[in-house]
Amino acid sequence: MVEIVSALSRKEMRDIQKWLQSPAHNQRQDVIRLFDYLVKNTGREEGLDNAEKEEAWSAVFPDQPYDDAYMRQVMYFLLKSIEEYLAFTEFTGDKVQYQLGLIRIYRKRKLEKAYKQAHRLGSDSLEKQPLRNGYYLLNKFFLEQEEHEHRMAITQNAPANLQEAADAFEKWFLEERLRISKDMLAHHRIYQKISYNHGLLEEALLYANRNKMLEEPAIAVYYYTYMALINPSEEEYFEKLEHYIHNHMECFDPSEVRTLYLAALNYCAAKVNQGHLDYCRKALKFYRQGLDTAILIENNQITRYLFSNAVAFAMKIGEFDWAESFIESYQQYLEEKHRNGTVNFSLSRLYFEKGDYDKAQRYLVEFEYDDxxxxIVAKTMLLKIYYEQDELDAFESLLESLRIYLRRKEALDPARKAAYKNLISLMKKLLHLNPYSKAQTERLRQLVETTNPLMERDWLLRQLEGRR
Incomplete structure (x- = not known):
């Protein structure tokens, strides 16, 4: 209860005080006094222990000896009253849900005129609100279902709207099936030991594509997201997803939009890792739009991974000014415990790409990154610095250190681990390459071009180009 009260806004606290004053919601003065006491003493995240309960008791019952059982009873009634208020405001705050509640009440009471008015208002509210996501599709089904129940209660021979109800339910099911499957796929790629049963997914994909279901924005956006992630080489799926993200996000609530941005950015990252640097510009467009609308900022925070990846995309295409401005403007949104390490990691990347190896190396050596x-990326940057500055002993030592580090990190994504292992192998070959043998250089160049997966392919090729 203390946790709930501490999370209330000042307006909610004032409203609950009014709520408790109403005999329809509460008839106990001790409940009011206990709530007033808690409001004055907010900030505790833990529950009341015995000492704190006795302190609260003294404020509520100043002239009576402490009674733990009675105190628990007062706390119980206060908690129930607060929960009733929260449930009421949640319900009445959604015009569509509010009207659906009235529709059910009037239908069950056979109040024909009131039912028709409530149904009309519910339909109008649903169509006027901007969302066209699962919320819209599900409530569309509920309205059709209520109309069906209403007609059947009047007479068995009433014109049925079963087709409308079935169509509405089908659209909602497809949207949810595709949305959840997209989340399953993304989660599995991070935690590969977890496997999921996708049920009717294959049938849903075929059905959505064959029955004009992709005209529905909510179905289309999750269909194209899933297809882009599962078929990354077929870029037309991503292009469709890109179109929806840039043009139809008003159809979705902010949390949904954020997951779509993250899916698109993950797709771009995978393509960039394969050498398709044009996807850096696509990614930065998502970042600019997502930052301008604050979609990528959740609870006034931006994750260190989103932050670091933004800098990485910019670095790969020489957007140094944008990266520097981004670091300066958005570091305030990083969680405090990760801020120092993330900012310094990003600055080291920036200075490295600008060719200021001394500054880059200073940031890299001074900080141990907990991520x-x-x-791994920091060690890779150091390797490149050591090689380019001809510090070959340090290069060889760090190369072995990174090899051991990768071997120990079982949680690292297998594809990424393989890409770094291949990089280490090719860096070793580069280290021991005969600088006077054009044949050896050419063989290694061909190996670099054909090895997959591989990190830092472009850097390796540049080093070999310098030997020609």
Whole structure:
């Protein structure tokens, strides 16, 4: 209860005080006094222990000895009253749900005129609100279902709207099936030991594509997201997803939009890792739009991974000014415990790409990164610095250190681990390459071009180009 009260806004606290004053909701003065006490003493995240309960008791019952059982009873009634208020405001705050509640009440009471008015208002509210996502499709079904129940209650021979109800339910099911499957796929790629049963997914994909279901924005956007992630080489799916993200996001609530941005950015990252640098510009367009609308900022925070990836995309295509401005403007949104490491990691990347190896190396050496992937990227940058500055002993030592580090990190995505293992192998070959043998250089160049997966392919090729 203390946790709930502490999470209330000042307006909610004032409204609950009014709520408790109403005899329809509460008839106990001790409940009111206990709530007033808690409001004055908000900030505790834990529950009341015995000492704190006795303190609260003294404020509520100043002239009576402490009674733990009675105190628990007062706390129970207050908690129930607060929960009733929260449920009421949640319900009445949604015009569509509010009207659906009235529709059910009037239908069950056979109040024909009131039912028709409530149904009309419910339909109008649903169509006027901007969302065209699962919320819209499900409530569309509920309205059709209520109309069916209403007609059947009047007479068995009433014109049925079963087709409308079935169509509405079908659209909602397809949207949810595709949305959840998209989340399953994304989760499995991070935690590969977890497997999911996708049920009717294959049938849903075929049905959606064959029955004009892709005209529905909510179905289309999750269909194209899933297809883009499962078939990354067929870029037309991503192009469709890109179109929806840039042009139809008003159809979805912010949390849904955020997941779609993340899916698109993950797709771009995978394509960039394959050498398709044009996807850096696509990614930065998502970042600019997502930052301008605050979609990528959740609870006034941006994750360190989103932050670092934004800088990485910019670096790959020479957008140094944008990266520097981004680091300066958005570091305030990083969680405090990760801010220092993430900012310094990003600055080291920036200075490295600008060719200021001394500054880059200073940031890289001074900070130990607690994130596994950042650690690997930082070590890779150091390797490139050591090689380009001809510090070959340090290069060879760090190469072996990175090899051991990768071997120990079982949680690293297998494809990414393989790409880094291949990089280490080719870096070793580069280290021991005979600088006077054009044949050896050419063989290694061909190996670099054909090895997959591989990190830092472009850097390796540049080093070999310098030997010609």
């Amino acid at each position: 596994m992937l950042q650690n």
